[in-house]
Amino acid sequence: MKIRFTYVLLGVLLLALSACSNSGPDSRLVKKWTLVKVDGYGPDKDKILGINTIYFDLKEDETFKGRWYDQNNMTDFIDLEGKWLSTQYDDKIDLFLFYGPNQKKSIIFNISKVEGNDMTMRISEIDYFFKAK
Secondary structure (H helix, E strand, C coil): CHHHHHHHHHHHHHHHHHHHHHCCCCCCCCCEEEEEEECCCCHHHHHHHCCCCCEEEECCCCEEEEEEEECCEEEEEEEEEEEEEEEEECCEEEEEEEECHHHCEEEEEEEEEEECCEEEEEECCEEEEEEEC
16 A cells, blocks of 8 residues: 555656646746846955856747856856756756756756846855846
């Protein structure tokens, strides 16, 4: 009985996840977002942090182009291109970016706020502020 319940629960979770991904893109996110501020860092660090250089251009057809930090050197940036999707649970939004050959690489971001042309991502206890341009 316990095993059957586990399979039923797993099936329901898969259906819910499928429904989220098939409902189309979140229209609030379909914009070109540019990093304008990183909490706790001043203008002397802007070039290192990629202020006005880091961006995500999220398209309605669920494709994107963007620039983010290189995993191997956080002062260098890499250009990304691929597919995106988002999920929302309560007040939290997760943004999934799939990039690279056949979109086999991915990055997941937690978006803590989206209001109009302002978006805040929380990464490792640091807030990254984006503006739509």
